[in-house]
Amino acid sequence: MRRRGKEGEARDNKHVRSSDAKHGRRPGGARGGQNSESYAGSGRRGKVRPEEDLYEIISGQEAPLILILDCVQDPHNLGAILRTADGAGVAAVVAPKDKSASITDTVRRISVGAADAVPFIQVTNLARTMRKLQDEGVWLVGTSDAGEGTLYDSKLTGPLGIVMGAEGTGMRRLTEDCCDFLIKIPMAGTVECLNVSVATAVCLYEAVRQRSLVSS
Numbered sequence: 001m002r003r004r005g006k007e008g009e010a011r012d013n014k015h016v017r018s019s020d021a022k023h024g025r026r027p028g029g030a031r032g033g034q035n036s037e038s039y040a041g042s043g044r045r046g047k048v049r050p051e052e053d054l055y056e057i058i059s060g061q062e063a064p065l066i067l068i069l070d071c072v073q074d075p076h077n078l079g080a081i082l083r084t085a086d087g088a089g090v091a092a093v094v095a096p097k098d099k100s101a102s103i104t105d106t107v108r109r110i111s112v113g114a115a116d117a118v119p120f121i122q123v124t125n126l127a128r129t130m131r132k133l134q135d136e137g138v139w140l141v142g143t144s145d146a147g148e149g150t151l152y153d154s155k156l157t158g159p160l161g162i163v164m165g166a167e168g169t170g171m172r173r174l175t176e177d178c179c180d181f182l183i184k185i186p187m188a189g190t191v192e193c194l195n196v197s198v199a200t201a202v203c204l205y206e207a208v209r210q211r212s213l214v215s216s
Helices: 007-013 019-023 034-040 051-059 075-088 105-111 126-135 173-178 196-215
Strands: 065-069 092-096 120-123 139-143 160-164 181-184
Touching (some): 051 092, 051 120, 051 126, 065 075, 065 126, 065 196, 075 092, 075 105, 120 126, 126 139, 126 160, 126 173, 139 173, 160 196
Parallel strands (some): 065 092, 065 160, 139 160, 139 181
């Protein structure tokens, strides 16, 4: 596990990895790049895409926002998450092939069309994909009760992947270990956590808020 304990400082001092320069990326901004439009008309709408599509999608974006789902299994949750992801301008949603919901008629119905718009990519080895994203300059922030910092104390700009755990069990240990740092959503009431689709919406739109300030 890397860079724990000083999450805000890590983002301040090492916000962009060295490979950013190689790919011509700069911190800040939201969804963009010419690949977004090309994929919308690529004939792959509403289909699960292979892993290689992920790197092509983010290659033309300065600061891609990626959502990673670690074994979210309820199709209603996945549909709601895709709807939020579309609204937040997420470049791609990534999930493992095993023990995860995929694109179904229920997901399409709940997503209100977002399942046909947001690239949904299922991978064989999620940890390996996460490490490759890090090599591409993407910082990965996981949501967990073990996080020392809160969502609102963390910087969510630049090339970023937000990692959400499964219903009930949260992130698997290996997935957690692959995150650059962990954060938690403040809970003021008696319940311990939010539904994963609600938690995803809270995290994504905090990222949208911060990124809009950077780009304005």
